[in-house]
Structures are given as structure tokens and as C-alpha cells.
Amino acid sequence: xxxxxxxxxxxxxxxxxxxxGTSSYRGYARDHDIEIPGVPVLKGSSDPAFHGDKSRYxxxxxxxxxxxxCHMLSFLHVAVKxxxxxxxxxxxxxGMMRLNRDGSGQFESVTLKPHVTVADPAHVSxxxxxxxxxxxxxxxxxxxxxxxxxxxxxxAAAS
Numbered sequence: 188x189x190x191x192x193x194x195x196x197x198x199x200x201x202x203x204x205x206x207x208g209t210s211s212y213r214g215y216a217r218d219h220d221i222e223i224p225g226v227p228v229l230k231g232s233s234d235p236a237f238h239g240d241k242s243r244y245x246x247x248x249x250x251x252x253x254x255x256x257c258h259m260l261s262f263l264h265v266a267v268k269x270x271x272x273x274x275x276x277x278x279x280x281x282g283m284m285r286l287n288r289d290g291s292g293q294f295e296s297v298t299l300k301p302h303v304t305v306a307d308p309a310h311v312s313x314x315x316x317x318x319x320x321x322x323x324x325x326x327x328x329x330x331x332x333x334x335x336x337x338x339x340x341x342x343a344a345a346s
Contacts, residue, residue, distance in 0.1 A: 202216075217237065218240055232244070254327050257327035258321055258325050271314070280299050282294055298338055308343035311342070322335060
């Protein structure tokens with residue numbers, strides 16, 4: 188494998204056979220485990236709107252989480268590169284998915300709403316450009332076919 192290539196693997200194991208498999212639409216659970224060696228099992232299901240278990244993560248939430256995480260990690264990298272000290276970062280991300288009549292669907296957009304606190308008040312004005320640069324670098328945002336929008340809010344840490 189080259190240094191430019193990174194491969195990822197995991198196992199998704201369906202755990203929702205209630206005894207008769209998929210003999211009927213409501214006769215099985217959408218529960219599954221996401222297994223990655225060395226980390227705790229992630230309990231998944233479908234969205235409750237699609238007969239899933241609301242106490243488990245659904246793929247739509249995980250896609251939104253991946254975009255939010257990727258942007259945050261890219262942003263923190265960019266901040267270091269530009270000498271901006273970030274002391275806090277919280278994102279209240281939102282996604283909008285549309286269902287089609289044929290049962291398919293797709294995300295129409297995701298809006299990341301990061302609230303960033305920087306140590307130096309003089310750096311507040313730089314943060315919007317840092318978000319743009321982070322978006323250009325984020326592997327996940329570059330991989331999706333819908334817009335990833337940003338509504339950042341930045342404050343300076345109290346002295």
C-alpha cells in the first residue's frame with residue numbers, strides 16, 4: 188500500500204432476525220452491530236421512521252457525524268497551520284434528506300454550525316477563511332454529492 192492510500196474495513200453484522208428472517212416487512216428488526224477491531228461495537232439500526240430502534244445510531248446520523256467530525260478535525264489542523272489557537276469547538280450539525288416516491292432517497296444538504304472559541308480576539312476575523320480551507324480539505328465533504336454548508340459562529344475567549 189502506498190503512503191497516499193488508506194484503506195478502511197469494518198464488519199456490519201445484522202442482529203435483527205426475530206426468528207423468521209425477512210419473511211415480512213415488519214417481521215424483522217433493523218438492528219445491527221458495526222464491528223471495528225480495537226474499538227467498542229457501535230449499535231446500529233434504521234431511523235425510527237423506517238421501523239428502527241431509536242436507542243441505536245442510524246446511518247443518516249452517522250453520515251452527519253462523519254461530516255461534522257471531518258470538518259472539525261480539518262479545521263483544527265488548519266488553525267494550527269495558521270497560528271490560530273482554538274480553545275473550544277462545538278458543532279450543532281443538521282442534515283436534510285428527501286425521500287422519493289420509489290422508496291429511494293438522498294441527502295439534499297448538510298449544514299454545519301460550528302461555534303468556535305479562539306484565544307486571541309484578533310483571530311476572530313480569520314475563522315471564516317479557515318472554515319473554507321477546512322471544507323476544501325475534509326475527505327468526507329469532498330466525497331459526498333450534496334452541498335455541505337457552514338454557518339459558523341466565532342467568539343474570543345474571555346481574558
